[in-house]
Amino acid sequence: MKIATWNVNSIRARADRLEQWLLRSDVDVVAIQETKATDENFPWDLFEKNGYEVAHFGLNQWNGVAIASRVGLEDVERTFLDQPHFGKTEDAVHAEARAIAATCGGIRVWSLYVPNGRAIGDPHMPYKLKWLDVLRSNAAGWLQADPEARIVLAGDWNIAPRDEDVWDIDLFRREGYTHVTEPERAAFHAFEEAGFVDVVRPFHPGPGVYTYWDYTQLRFPKKQGMRIDFLLASPALANRVSGALIDREERKGKGASDHAPVIVELD
C-alpha cells in the first residue's frame, strides 16, 4: 500500500499533471494540500474516473485540503478539535481549510496545511505555533487512547526541522527567515516526543534532500530547496513502512507545483 502527501498549489491549475501522476505513481491514498478550490469548482470527476473516492475541505481561493483513496474513505472530519483561527473570530465557521481526516484502509489519514508564519514578528507566527500546539495536543490524545492506532499526519508543515533541510542555513539565519526558528522546530519536535515518526528521512537522509523549491531565482535547477513536507506516522504504522520516495520528477517541466509529492510504501 502506498500513501502520499502533495501540496499541489491549485488543484485546477494542476488537474492534468495530477491525473498523469495518479496513473504513474499508483498510490492508494494521497493527502493533498492547497487545492485553492471550493467544493463548487473542485474537480471531482478527475478522481472518480480514476477509481478514487475523494473528500475535500475548501472555503475559498486560499488553502484547501483533500484526501483521495482507492482503499475506502470513511469518517471524514473537517478541522481538528479547537483548531485555532487567525484573528478575532473564535467560532468553528471561521476556521481555515487546513485540516481534513479520513479513515482509509484502516489508517487514520490527516491532510494538513500548516499556516505560514510569514515573518519573525508577524502575528501569523504565533498563530502557526498555536495551531501546531493544539494539533499536537489532539494527536497525543489519540495515541494515549489507543497506542496501537494507525495514524499518519501528512502534509506541508512549513518547517525545516534540521539545518540540513534548507540549502543554506547561514543565509536563513542572516536574513532572519522563517521555517528554521527554534520555536517552529520545537513545535515540530513535540510531535516526535508524542511518539510520531518521520518515516521518510531514514530512507532519504540529507543533506540536499528537499520537497519544495521556490519558483523564483531558479531554485529547482540550482538545487536550492527545503524539506518541509512530512509524513509523521504513529508507532504502530511506522513499523510497517518499507520504503519512501520524494518524487522530484514531478517538480520538473512546465506547470509543476513548487512542491514534490512524498510517497511512503507500507507492507
Next chain:
DNA sequence: ATGGTAGTTCGACTA
C-alpha cells in the same frame, strides 16, 4: 535599485 515565479482573480494578496 529592481525584479526575479506562480497561483488566486483583475487589484492585491499569498507563498
